[in-house]
Amino acid sequence: MVDAARHPNITILANTEVEHVDGFIGNFSVNLITKPRYVIADRCNGCGACAQACPIEVPNPFELNIAPRKAIDVPHGQAVPLVYAVDMDHCIHCYKCVTACGKLDAIDFAQQPQETNIEVGTIVVATGFSSFDPSVIPEYGYGRYPNVITAMELERLANSAGPTVGRLVRPSDGQPPQSMAIIQCVGSRDKRYNEYCSGFCCMYAIKNAILLKQMHHAMDITIFYIDIRTPSKGYEEFYTRAREAGIRFFQGRPSLVSEDPDTGNLIIEAEDQALGGVVEVEAEMVCLSAAAIPQPDADDLAAKLTLARSPSGFFMEYHPKLRPVDAPTDGVYLAGAAQGPKDIPASVAQGSAAASRAARVLSQDTWEIEPIVAEVDPALCISAQGKKCGICARACPYGAIVVEQGQPATIFTAKCHGCGGCAAECPHNAIQQKHFTDAQILAQIKTLLQDRPEEKILAFMCNWCSYGGADMAGISHFTYPATSRGIRVMCCARTDDKFVLEAFRRGAGMVLVSGCHPQDCHYITGQQVGARRFERLRTTLERMGIDPARYRVEWISAAEGEKYARVITEMDAVLASYDPAEVVRQNRQAAAQIARRLKKWNEDPRLVHIFEDLPLVEEVVE
């Protein structure tokens, strides 16, 4: 940290919050609010005379409120920059600190929050994690029994720079404990709280156990676990060392911790798998390995930076295997536990990776983007005619579209990722996605349904998941009927409901619309944009007389080749149960209504060549 502060190319903006982020890769404009310290940073030399003079003591959050701090203090001993700050919630304005500061004259009670704007090329998000509060699990008694502590509290109590100068004592009576029980998976691997595995708790629990054993040889240490997970280099050996050091391991998640009212000792009840029976352990202290959880303000930051979040709440990467440190927004990178629970080596590795990814951008004058971006035809956009619309802007997961009444919608090309959701959503066909234009996709529909269409299943697949799923079905040699015909779009959001209608007008037997599972979408919320539309389409089809059983929506991931094969097999069975004549009858019956809904396309000069073989709308209606 000190090295970073001294580096000529690094500026640390402590006590500062991101207020607003604008712009795009290479050209971000970030509004910052620096909160007042009430101490002038340039004058404070960190001597601490002010804190000594301050008469107010408040709980110290860095010491997890075990120790006090003053109303003017540094966050912790190794803080960088070493500048004192006044805690205005507790300051009584006695000004003893001002007197103590003397000639340095560093204290300034008139300081105000300062707004600044900086221009940056890339942003790395490394906001870390927060710790689960185990007091919501009543059976472990945290918050009720003083001798039940969390692992973070143990860290402070066992730390030589901590409140007890490294002397581990029981909160109830201040005596050093002779025995300690450590409970794993507190609030993690638990559907009631956090379903995921926190990953690094096994290692720090073993670390703490070995540390305590080294400091107090006679201490009796028991670890209760469901599974010990040591999947990194040297970790398993460390676990072995702990067992050899005499640390006791019970494979069983405790169901209850009770306190002996006389001694303050705790009785832990668990089932040990190897014993096949229940064990009751009495310990003088219990330490809970609480889950790592996302920062409480992750939502706020996600909104400012258009970040996606995984189901667990941590920030989502662009691609779990191929782009693990990139955020879905270009030019934003993720490092450390903000992206998912991580231990120190993994966080350091990811931090280096994120810095390299950022350097890749910063070292170039120009940056190439994918050519599949969307563009607006100003002549067709009704916003330009002064009408209220903005549908495209609402559909865009990246905030790349700006709509002002009286002006055509503007797409920031550098922010566009090419999901195509806006192109499908625009009711006036004013937006086209390059390389996935209406003309291109309609031509595919036309070609694929040229021959005996009533026997075919037309499948719209998103590039990242369901197309990969279909590919997986192929390379895994899963057998499925040869009646399906696929059309690839970048995101299921691009699958215009009119494409499905057009497929039925051209006589398709079945239509499948598929995309990513909601939490896997590569375009943050693209799947949701599509899903809403596909649900509405179901009732539309029913009204038109097309059996909804002939239209199916499925979320298929790239790994689910089996699911793709199964869906197609099932759809084929449904189609086989139909009389082909009935399919033709339904499609013919709906043709007139479909034609009315596709009127704008029929009249579009760019699409004339597609529809020239179809009867005119008027003829169909008659």
Place this chain on the structure above:
Amino acid sequence: MTARPTQLDAHFAAEVMERPGGKHLLTCMACGTCASVCLVRRFYPSFNPRRVLHQASLGMREAVLSSPEIWLCSACDACYPRCPQEIHISEVMGALRDLAIEAGYEAPGPFPVVDSAVCSGCAVCARVCPYEAMAPARDEADPTRQTAHVDHTRCLHCGLCVAACPSGAISLEETNDQEILARVTADGWMEQRGLLSGGTQPRCLAFVCQWSIRSDAAWERAQRFGDQVRLVPLPCSGRVEPAMVLWALSRGVDAVLVVGCDDDECHYQRGTYIGRSKVYLLSEMLATMGYQQERVRFARQASADRYGLERHVQEMLATITTLTAPIAVTVD
């Protein structure tokens, strides 16, 4: 038992999951929370819900369905709110029992026995039974009469019917009145003198629901009051008989404490509510008779409260010493 893959039934887990309540079977990660919180294990140390679930998920059909263990779970649901995988284990057990019944297995019992000569067919037992296991039906010996019949596939032998029967027609082994009285009077406890009968120390009779106590250690701790207290286990606090309480008070016992499960933790669905209302009505009745109602008390004992029993007894003894002698109660 050996589990050979060739002997495992690959469809068994799916069959269980299709049943109502069985759908979460395969999400179990064998953490053992259920096994360690389960109160049944105090009396049946071999009982282990985790093992039953694991056997079922592996497809050990015969081992699971023939096991007496699936009949031991009384659906108190102490495990359900603590299970990190949110498996409703008592419902899985219910699904397994259904399958066992279909496969021709019978519940092991013991079951209440109705003396049809004494039974009046009043159906009070049918109303009190939490499992709808009691129902009046045509008597076998005398088809003109209705008598109570026990459905062995549903009965979990709580004994509530035994206490409820106004004719004393129902008996259940180990929980008959005589057996309970024998536990009260053992070692001449009833002959000793309490404060009311001129003795020097208080004497309290405590009927304790056997399921509300976590461990033998908790039981032993409550015994530290020696002869001042006589702890009598009951299968359920709803099994307590008001006549027995009055009998004890009339024989010079200073107070009667009934300890039952906490809300929503009753092993027999609503037995604790029945026990509580009995004690409440009884104490009201004593009050109208001019007797000190503090001498009869119901204490709720949460399953997680390891030292609760000791505390309840201590509180009751403390109450006794503050009371002056009441007017005498005599009961025939």
